[in-house]
Amino acid sequence: MIHPFVSLRYDSFGDPREVLQLVNRAPASLDQDEVLVRMLASPINPSDLIPIRGAYKHRIHLPAIPGYEGVGVVEEVGSPNHVSLLGRRVLPLRGEGTWQAYVTTKAQYAIPVPDSVDDETASQMYINPVTTWVICSDELKLTHEDVLLVNACGSAIGRLFAQFARLIGFKLIAIVRNSAHAEELHSLGAWQVLDSSQGSIRDRVMEITSGVGATAGIDSIGGADAEDLMNCIRPGGTVLSIGLLSGISIDWMNVNRQLPSINVKPYWLKRWMQEASHAQWHSTFEHLFHLLMNNQIKIQQARGRFELDEYHAAISAAEQRGQKGKVLLLPSMSNDRRV
Structure with a gap:
């Protein structure tokens, strides 16, 4: 069993299978406007892998934790003002990289997930x-x-x-x-x-x-x-x-x-994120979830699920050409959910 606060991190650019490494990284104390999210699922997107290879070196500060999207459960809040988020599934966005067991983000950027949307679909509702x-x-x-x-x-x-x-x-x-x-x-x-x-x-x-x-x-x-x-x-x-x-x-x-x-x-x-108001940020997700739940858009089912310490196999699977569906990293996963 891997460490409960494990993260995937890279300290240099190159092949993700070579430069990524598992590190134990306990979350820091929360600021009042932050929440701590226990991750359930994070997809592997091309936009996650391309920066690791060094295509955008001028925009990446090393060491870095990859992963731009995912879904998790709020386990701690930095202020009583955000207690309503405790136990809620959210998309923990615009904070730390999501390829880790726990992610810290600001409460205003945590997007609540409707109960009818499953974890694997929710994890892909951002990028x-x-x-x-x-x-x-x-x-x-x-x-x-x-x-x-x-x-x-x-x-x-x-x-x-x-x-x-x-x-x-x-x-x-x-x-x-x-x-x-x-x-x-x-x-x-x-x-x-x-x-x-x-x-x-x-x-x-x-x-x-x-x-x-x-x-x-x-x-x-x-x-x-x-x-x-x-x-x-x-x-x-x-x-x-x-x-x-x-x-x-x-x-x-x-x-x-x-x-x-x-x-x-x-x-x-x-750039859009930086310019969007708080209301626009949330209304955009509300609209997309509405389209999803009304079957006006659909998200492909995942085709592979791996634990964080299986990242070599996960990345190899994600880079197979001609395959439909995302490969997911699931920080807490039992063997009977593997495919």
């Missing part, structure tokens, strides 16, 4: 759902007149873009590396699904859009795939970079020089 919803509704303000082009669309976040396309009414062109996900993406709400292995993406996007191009694009890959996507956007359009699956950074100065007619920029959910 992908909030990013997708805020991009569609606030950043791009998409309407039924718009065409959105999304690469790596067979991913969990790609499936959410498809679902929001149906809800909001814009047209989604989903780019995938093979046709295995085409039928599901169409059923979720994609207008067109293009297999990038079957020839020029630009030629097909221009054909579909009668030579106009897409209104906006979402790039999760970087490198040559990002350039291909950018060349499909109409003048005055926008491309948001939300990931770096290829590990190849975008040369922003070169892009802006070669494609001056479109707006290309990185998108960081953190």
Whole structure:
């Protein structure tokens, strides 16, 4: 049995299986505005692994504990003002990394989880759902007149873009590396699904859009795939970079020089978080939980569950290509729940 206050930490950048290490880290005393959360489940996202490899060294202060989202139970509060949270399941966000047994965060950022939402679904309700919803509704303000082009669309976040396309009414062109996900993406709400292995993406996007191009694009890959996507956007359009699956950074100065007619920029959910009011922060989650409980969006079921000390196997499972569903880290898990 691992230590009750175990954390996964990295002191240098590199392969997560090599630089991560288990450390025993008892929580510090709580400030009055903080709560202590015993973690139940935390997913492994590409956005968790990419920083460990060093893609964003300028933004990471070492040593660091990874994990941007998860669900847990409030076990201690720093002030009687927050006693109503004791025993509640919450998303402990904007505090410490979630790949540990206990997480400290500010009470105002702990999002209560509805009783009808299971732990594994709740653990995935932040990074992908909030990013997708805020991009569609606030950043791009998409309407039924718009065409959105999304690469790596067979991913969990790609499936959410498809679902929001149906809800909001814009047209989604989903780019995938093979046709295995085409039928599901169409059923979720994609207008067109293009297999990038079957020839020029630009030629097909221009054909579909009668030579106009897409209104906006979402790039999760970087490198040559990002350039291909950018060349499909109409003048005055926008491309948001939300990931770096290829590990190849975008040369922003070169892009802006070669494609001056479109707006290309990185998108960081953190910026929205910093600008969002307390009311907006909570109302966004309330809205997403409402959509979930009314079956207007769905989150994929997890495909693997591992204890923290099984992180080597968990990361290997998470990086298997072509697999559906997230891999979860479960700090307290009995053997009969393994898959």
